[in-house]
Amino acid sequence: MQSLRTIGVFTSGGDAPGMNACVRAVVRAAHAHDLEVLGIRRGYEGMIEGDIVELDGKSVSNIVQKGGTILKSARSKAFRTPEGRATAAQQLRRAGIDGLIAIGGDGTLRGAALFYEEHGVPLVGCPGTIDNDLFGTDETIGYDTALNTAIENIDRIRDTADAHDRLFLVEVMGRDAGFIALNCGIGGGAELVLIPELLTDLDDVKRKILSQMSSQTRSSIVVVAEGDELGGANRIAEALRKDPAFDPIDLRVCILGHTQRGGSPTVRDRVLASRLGAAAVDALVEGHANVMVGIVNGSIVLTPSRTVWSRRKSIDYDLLKLTEILR
Numbered sequence: 484m485q486s487l488r489t490i491g492v493f494t495s496g497g498d499a500p501g502m503n504a505c506v507r508a509v510v511r512a513a514h515a516h517d518l519e520v521l522g523i524r525r526g527y528e529g530m531i532e533g534d535i536v537e538l539d540g541k542s543v544s545n546i547v548q549k550g551g552t553i554l555k556s557a558r559s560k561a562f563r564t565p566e567g568r569a570t571a572a573q574q575l576r577r578a579g580i581d582g583l584i585a586i587g588g589d590g591t592l593r594g595a596a597l598f599y600e601e602h603g604v605p606l607v608g609c610p611g612t613i614d615n616d617l618f619g620t621d622e623t624i625g626y627d628t629a630l631n632t633a634i635e636n637i638d639r640i641r642d643t644a645d646a647h648d649r650l651f652l653v654e655v656m657g658r659d660a661g662f663i664a665l666n667c668g669i670g671g672g673a674e675l676v677l678i679p680e681l682l683t684d685l686d687d688v689k690r691k692i693l694s695q696m697s698s699q700t701r702s703s704i705v706v707v708a709e710g711d712e713l714g715g716a717n718r719i720a721e722a723l724r725k726d727p728a729f730d731p732i733d734l735r736v737c738i739l740g741h742t743q744r745g746g747s748p749t750v751r752d753r754v755l756a757s758r759l760g761a762a763a764v765d766a767l768v769e770g771h772a773n774v775m776v777g778i779v780n781g782s783i784v785l786t787p788s789r790t791v792w793s794r795r796k797s798i799d800y801d802l803l804k805l806t807e808i809l810r
């Protein structure tokens with residue numbers, strides 16, 4: 484095996500709070516192993532263009548608390564092509580990079596697995612996505628911060644919903660997964676939670692909202708994951724407004740959108756990102772390739788990249804039952 488001298492690190496896909504803490508951990512842990520670190524800017528797009536900068540210890544000072552990513556992120560169409568990946572491999576060779584650490588979501592790891600199979604550059608992934616939809620880790624970097632941002636907003640919406648006896652459909656992020664919606668639903672005392680993992684029956688939704696609003700309270704909050712198969716909060720609101728039973732109800736939609744991506748990471752995300760970044764360096768040094776580092780039940784685990792994106796992480800169905808009991 485070729486000995487490892489220079490590591491390249493990049494952030495890719497949607498940005499997530501805590502990515503900077505992870506980059507910092509990668510740089511500092513690599514230096515502790517006497518490795519050099521180069522930062523690849525704008526994910527796979529920057530890799531193809533050779534947008535590569537040196538990362539010394541100082542360059543990652545004062546970033547542990549910052550949201551976004553100092554390396555910037557991108558979604559790259561070119562990397563989806565064999566030609567794009569070949570150019571990326573050439574750029575890495577030119578820069579002397581002999582191991583990679585990717586911080587991103589399942590798309591990033593899909594690309595990474597292909598890249599390893601085609602070009603053999605050892606790569607360790609760190610799970611960085613607010614959606615928490617990655618198999619092989621209990622939590623992903625950014626998820627806890629996104630949850631806390633969403634819950635803060637839901638609490639605010641609760642105040643106005645209550646003051647005006649309104650029904651609010653609050654849409655949170657989660658294209659394929661309901662982790663944010665489910666946990667915010669419980670933490671924010673939502674009357675109903677709609678997630679992509681379960682078929683949403685519109686008649687059932689109407690029945691539950693109407694009984695709720697006519698009995699215990701006259702305000703209500705429904706948390707909707709953006710990937711709910713009825714099509715998100717706006718589409719559901721449209722369908723409800725067509726029903727005359729909803730005429731007397733003051734129905735509003737609030738889409739939390741990108742507010743959930745930004746902001747300073749919570750301490751939980753900073754610690755998670757720091758542990759994962761350092762563990763990713765250890766994994767590369769130990770000769771692992773084409774794996775993702777995660778934390779399961781408090782311990783670092785390595786999962787083959789292919790397993791990460793080919794297996795679906797399940798939501799906690801006990802939590803779903805709890806939303807029914809507590810509403």
Ligand code: ATP
Pocket residue numbers: 495496497498527557558559560561562563564587588589590591592593594595597611612613614
């Ligand atoms: P998030 O969960 O926040 O969206 P992600 O990592 O899943 O993060 P994607 O945009 O899906 O974000 O993937 C990041 C990048 O990975 C893509 O822009 C693309 O360059 C690369 N990628 C994704 N899927 C593939 C694939 N099947 N083949 C090659 N490259 C891919």
